Amino acid sequence: MRRPVSRLVRPSVGVIGQVVAVLLIALLAEFATSTFLYERASSFSVQEDEARRLAEHLSVSRQLLSLSPPAERHRAAASLTTDRYAVRWYTVRPPIPPVAPSLNEMRRQILNWEPGLRGTDLRLRLASPGRRQTVAGGLKLADGSWLNFRTLHPVTGLNLFGERALLALIPAAALMLIGGVLVRRQLQPLRRLATSADRVGKGGSDGSGGDHVPVEGPGEVRRVIGAFNRMQDRIHRLLDDRTQALAAVGHDFRTPLARLRLRADRVDDRATRDAIRGDVAEMEAMVASLLAYLGGNEEPERMIRTDVAVTAATLIDDAQDGGADADYAGPFHLEAQVRPVALKRALGNLVANATRYGSRVTLHLERDGDWLVFAVEDDGPGIAEADLARAVEPFVRLDAARGRDAAGFGLGLSIVQRTVDAEGGTLRLSNRPAGGLRAEVRLPYR
Amino acid sequence: MTAPTILLVEDDPALRTLTARALQENGFLVRPAAAAPEMWQALEAGPVDLVLMDVMLPGTSGIDLCRSLRAKSDVPIIFVSAKGSETDRVVGLELGADDYIAKPFGTRELVARVRAVLRRPAMESRDGGKQGLISFDGWTMNLGRRELTSPGGAAVELTGAEFDLLTALTDHGGRVIARERLIELSRTRLGDSSDRSVDVLISRLRRKLSGAGHDAPIVTVRGVGYMLNAPVERS
Numbered sequence: 001m002r003r004p005v006s007r008l009v010r011p012s013v014g015v016i017g018q019v020v021a022v023l024l025i026a027l028l029a030e031f032a033t034s035t036f037l038y039e040r041a042s043s044f045s046v047q048e049d050e051a052r053r054l055a056e057h058l059s060v061s062r063q064l065l066s067l068s069p070p071a072e073r074h075r076a077a078a079s080l081t082t083d084r085y086a087v088r089w090y091t092v093r094p095p096i097p098p099v100a101p102s103l104n105e106m107r108r109q110i111l112n113w114e115p116g117l118r119g120t121d122l123r124l125r126l127a128s129p130g131r132r133q134t135v136a137g138g139l140k141l142a143d144g145s146w147l148n149f150r151t152l153h154p155v156t157g158l159n160l161f162g163e164r165a166l167l168a169l170i171p172a173a174a175l176m177l178i179g180g181v182l183v184r185r186q187l188q189p190l191r192r193l194a195t196s197a198d199r200v201g202k203g204g205s206d207g208s209g210g211d212h213v214p215v216e217g218p219g220e221v222r223r224v225i226g227a228f229n230r231m232q233d234r235i236h237r238l239l240d241d242r243t244q245a246l247a248a249v250g251h252d253f254r255t256p257l258a259r260l261r262l263r264a265d266r267v268d269d270r271a272t273r274d275a276i277r278g279d280v281a282e283m284e285a286m287v288a289s290l291l292a293y294l295g296g297n298e299e300p301e302r303m304i305r306t307d308v309a310v311t312a313a314t315l316i317d318d319a320q321d322g323g324a325d326a327d328y329a330g331p332f333h334l335e336a337q338v339r340p341v342a343l344k345r346a347l348g349n350l351v352a353n354a355t356r357y358g359s360r361v362t363l364h365l366e367r368d369g370d371w372l373v374f375a376v377e378d379d380g381p382g383i384a385e386a387d388l389a390r391a392v393e394p395f396v397r398l399d400a401a402r403g404r405d406a407a408g409f410g411l412g413l414s415i416v417q418r419t420v421d422a423e424g425g426t427l428r429l430s431n432r433p434a435g436g437l438r439a440e441v442r443l444p445y446r
Numbered sequence: 447m448t449a450p451t452i453l454l455v456e457d458d459p460a461l462r463t464l465t466a467r468a469l470q471e472n473g474f475l476v477r478p479a480a481a482a483p484e485m486w487q488a489l490e491a492g493p494v495d496l497v498l499m500d501v502m503l504p505g506t507s508g509i510d511l512c513r514s515l516r517a518k519s520d521v522p523i524i525f526v527s528a529k530g531s532e533t534d535r536v537v538g539l540e541l542g543a544d545d546y547i548a549k550p551f552g553t554r555e556l557v558a559r560v561r562a563v564l565r566r567p568a569m570e571s572r573d574g575g576k577q578g579l580i581s582f583d584g585w586t587m588n589l590g591r592r593e594l595t596s597p598g599g600a601a602v603e604l605t606g607a608e609f610d611l612l613t614a615l616t617d618h619g620g621r622v623i624a625r626e627r628l629i630e631l632s633r634t635r636l637g638d639s640s641d642r643s644v645d646v647l648i649s650r651l652r653r654k655l656s657g658a659g660h661d662a663p664i665v666t667v668r669g670v671g672y673m674l675n676a677p678v679e680r681s
Contacts, residue, residue, distance in 0.1 A: 251528040252528075254548075254549040254550055255458050255461055255549060257549065258528075258550035258551060259460050259461050259550075261550040262465065262468055263464065264552075265468065265552055265553040304601050305599055306601040306602075307601065310602050310654045313650075313654070314654075317650055318605065332653060332656055333596075333656075335596075
């Protein structure tokens, strides 16, 4: 049994780890924003009268509480509580909330108005920052006990709306930004995987297997990529094995065919001899088309500047020599960059189909702007509209529609389609209004 | 005149026997060999006029064998291959093989090819002419690859018969070749694939060799034959 996973998965932070990291970074951003906001709070100033009113209330409260005996002070503090300020008395300093911005500027305003409050260790804090702009604070009485207060209404002038918005937006924006970047980074390998998966089976550049996707990203993704790469290897091995096996079978077929062909020459009965020769020729045509179809992984032919008009005319000459009523309609010369062997095979297949099903065949050639247009027309029965699309599929023979004498595996049009696809061209089959089939190949003119 | 001796290198015993018999019945002496070592032995045993060799022999590839044979001898070589791909054909011809037969082949085609190669002018094969280029009127023929290139540098496809006919015309550049001689030349080459008359082949060649605005340099000499009306250069 193979245990390849451990080999491929280098230690890495899993998706969960990365999500935790994203959240942590977002929290840090929020914390940093809050800290910044609190620092700024010390420079907030409030409206003068607001500061003045608080200063006076504090001053009066301090004096009243100082004059009251300690036993009375709780009650006195309660009576000093108005609908504007809450006042309390403590023997010790109440704990200061851990994070609460101090309001240094407001404190300065108060002390300016009531200089008597200097030396009372006046502390001002923004209560529940960012939500309601209420102020809490305390000051020390002469005997060391504490007077605590809190505004019950929002302090006007302490406009924290912008800051509140900032406080909410910055962490959110940071979260989105960082999260987005991280998730994108995480998904990058997956995206490559998808691209690569799309390419599998489309014939590698050298037939030795497709591109391996680099194993990276979070642990889970690495395992997927590793598994994909191994699957890709297996698929390519299967395809290669199959192609090689069939090609070998094809080659090995030809030796017995050659024996049979030579033996046929020794048959005295002319009819039998010709029949055997015909059979051998048909089998050879099948082997050739199979090899042409499977040969897709061979090294691609080079593009060569070729007189395609002569190539087309030669095909028609060959068809005429074979006894067909064939014509070439096009210029005497037309030079273009093509892969001549592939082009000849594709056009040859179309001409062979046409001569098989029709009695008159015309091969047209013209240049249409950036396209080379080859069209093979016959006067045969054509193809039922419903079958036109199916006709180019490999191993499909539309015998019912086109007579049972079809030779080969039904690969002729598939080979044409594949050749045309490789060049970025198109193959279009259509029934001619006058009857018969028109097979049009358009190739980019280069 | 003694019958030409053909060294037949083929690993399939039955096909070897059948091929040998087909050749013998057509007047050739055949020395069969199953693989490379036997081929070298057979070559030492006596002079050979032609080697007919299967490309896909066990042990050594026919391509390598052809290369080492060519290094030692100018004996004409015909490749037999089951691959039949264009690349193989070109590689074989470039390595110095004189012709190429694809499996399966018939007796008539085999004998025609063998005769055609044996009949080629000695100078063509001995002077390295096979690898050579022939040029006339801007056109270039690569005899090794059996390719024709137009004055504009484009590959121009000819059938085997047309190429041979053009080769025959260039061999006699500036001189008239009798129609009968051309028929004979093209017959041996064509085997059973076509019985087209030389006149048809000439008219096709003319069409393919016609340039922009001027005719192909092939003239008809009425009642005699044809002539390539252009200086021929070999390199």
